[in-house]
Amino acid sequence: MDYSNFIIQYSGAIISTIILLVVVMLVRYFSTKAVKKYAVISEILEHRANLVIKYISVLLTVITMIAIIVIWGVDTDYIITTLSGVLAVIGVALFAQWSILSNITSGIILLFSFPFKIGDIIRIHDKDFPIEAEIDDIRTFHTLLKTQDGQYITYPNNLLLQKGITIVKNWYEPQEFTD
Incomplete structure (x- = not known):
């Protein structure tokens, strides 16, 4: 050639x-x-x-x-x-495998929208399985949560966007109630 x-x-x-x-x-x-x-x-x-x-x-x-x-x-x-x-x-x-895509997309949304971050303590409002835990890591498919008693929970990212979430300041802060 x-x-x-x-x-x-x-x-x-x-x-x-x-x-x-x-x-x-x-x-x-x-x-x-x-x-x-x-x-x-x-x-x-x-x-x-x-x-x-x-x-x-x-x-x-x-x-x-x-x-x-x-x-x-x-x-x-x-x-x-x-x-x-x-x-x-x-x-x-x-x-x-829509749930896999949903979790990847949700992970990207969580990355850019910052509704909560690693180290935040959150309460997930789920009537069947309520969770209060600290965010240990946010990964591609799931978020790793650590409960107050040291248990680790993997929670799908798409559910974090679907469920109501409260960011709790600290487990150990005394709560003041007023009448």
């Missing part, structure tokens, strides 16, 4: 691909810096910030792959047919 003819013939696609990759690396770098800075300002745990960075990285990778396919002029008929089949299978599988 004559590489000089290849380079001349595809020079536009090569240059576009290089520019795209540089832009993606810059976007990834600056988005990582922005998330880390936001995490420091908002006092978010490092592993939660890293989770958001990972989500951004996956999204950028998918967008980059699509852009490279478009730049190089790959026959989209075959790609669209294949992707639609793959997405249909993934859609059915994810629909069957």
Whole structure:
């Protein structure tokens, strides 16, 4: 194969691909810096910030792959047919696992909305299973709670957004009641 003819013939696609990759690396770098800075300002745990960075990285990778396919002029008929089949299978599988997606989405919402944070003592208003515990960790799928007697409870993130929650200041503060 004559590489000089290849380079001349595809020079536009090569240059576009290089520019795209540089832009993606810059976007990834600056988005990582922005998330880390936001995490420091908002006092978010490092592993939660890293989770958001990972989500951004996956999204950028998918967008980059699509852009490279478009730049190089790959026959989209075959790609669209294949992707639609793959997405249909993934859609059915994810629909069957909606609770997993719900917990991931809820974890992201909890990360950015800050209704409560690690170290807060919360009371979950559930008529069947009321809980009062300290938030030990907020993870992708669940929140780890520690009760006053030292028991650990994993509580799904989507339920934290669905149930009524009271943030209790401290278990040991005396409560004053007035008539």
